[in-house]
Amino acid sequence: MSFFEEQCPEMDRYLENHALAEPDILKRLRKETFQKTTQPHMISGYLQGRLLAILSKIIHPKNILEIGTFTGYATLCLAEGLSKDGKITTLDINEELAYLPKKYFLESEYSGQIDFQLKDAKAFLKETDEVFDFVFIDADKENYVEYFNLIKPRIKSGAVVLFDNVLWYGKVLEENPKQKSTQIIKELNAMIAKDEDFENVILPLRDGLHLSRKK
Numbered sequence: 001m002s003f004f005e006e007q008c009p010e011m012d013r014y015l016e017n018h019a020l021a022e023p024d025i026l027k028r029l030r031k032e033t034f035q036k037t038t039q040p041h042m043i044s045g046y047l048q049g050r051l052l053a054i055l056s057k058i059i060h061p062k063n064i065l066e067i068g069t070f071t072g073y074a075t076l077c078l079a080e081g082l083s084k085d086g087k088i089t090t091l092d093i094n095e096e097l098a099y100l101p102k103k104y105f106l107e108s109e110y111s112g113q114i115d116f117q118l119k120d121a122k123a124f125l126k127e128t129d130e131v132f133d134f135v136f137i138d139a140d141k142e143n144y145v146e147y148f149n150l151i152k153p154r155i156k157s158g159a160v161v162l163f164d165n166v167l168w169y170g171k172v173l174e175e176n177p178k179q180k181s182t183q184i185i186k187e188l189n190a191m192i193a194k195d196e197d198f199e200n201v202i203l204p205l206r207d208g209l210h211l212s213r214k215k
């Protein structure tokens with residue numbers, strides 16, 4: 001549950017009741033995530049998932065990168081907008097949980113377009129020569145600034161980069177945060193905001209999404 005859901009759960013229900021319907025496969029995946037994982041709150045969930053799907057349909061990307069697969073909920077939402085010959089690469093380091101996204105990816109209509117790799121994101125970004133047109137980063141917050149720096153040379157003009165949890169349960173308002181993750185998220189938000197190569201806005205949905213577009 002996010003900072004905002006805790007403040008006003010009724011508003012969250014209202015928003016859900018006025019969003020497009022969640023595909024059946026995602027309903028089942030969400031349920032199984034809550035039944036089988038110890039940190040189900042990490043899942044993007046209904047509203048954020050629908051936002052990811054719509055953004056992806058608008059961008060209609062050829063090559064998506066997701067950092068932080070978890071159970072694959074956001075991967076399947078992002079895949080909804082892929083162009084016919086497009087693909088999504090999704091990275092995670094949690095081998096124990098990999099059976100769950102694998103099961104749903106195989107069942108989904110996008111199975112041939114999903115490249116699920118059990119690989120550390122920094123290692124991947126240092127090795128890859130691919131160019132991405134949509135990047136969703138939803139993993140270890142301590143590496144967010146480094147991810148942004150590593151991603152910049154891997155995207156072209158018009159590409160969209162989206163970071164999750166950039167309000168960090170409201171902790172970004174702390175003036176001198178002690179927590180490393182809060183410091184890094186604040187550094188990232190400031191860095192994107194003043195980067196002249198990017199246009200940006202922070203969306204206060206759930207725990208905050210930093211949406212930016214390379215000019």
Ligand SMILES: C[S@@+](CC[C@H](N)C(=O)[O-])C[C@H]1O[C@@H](n2cnc3c(N)ncnc32)[C@H](O)[C@@H]1O
Pocket residue numbers: 042043044045067068069070071072073074075091092093094119120121122138139140
């Ligand atoms: C918040 S969850 C991702 C949720 C998922 N995007 C969704 O919306 O359902 C974060 C995931 O990042 C993964 N992760 C953490 N550090 C990572 C790293 N260095 N490289 C790749 N994945 C990492 C964790 O194992 C965890 O599954």
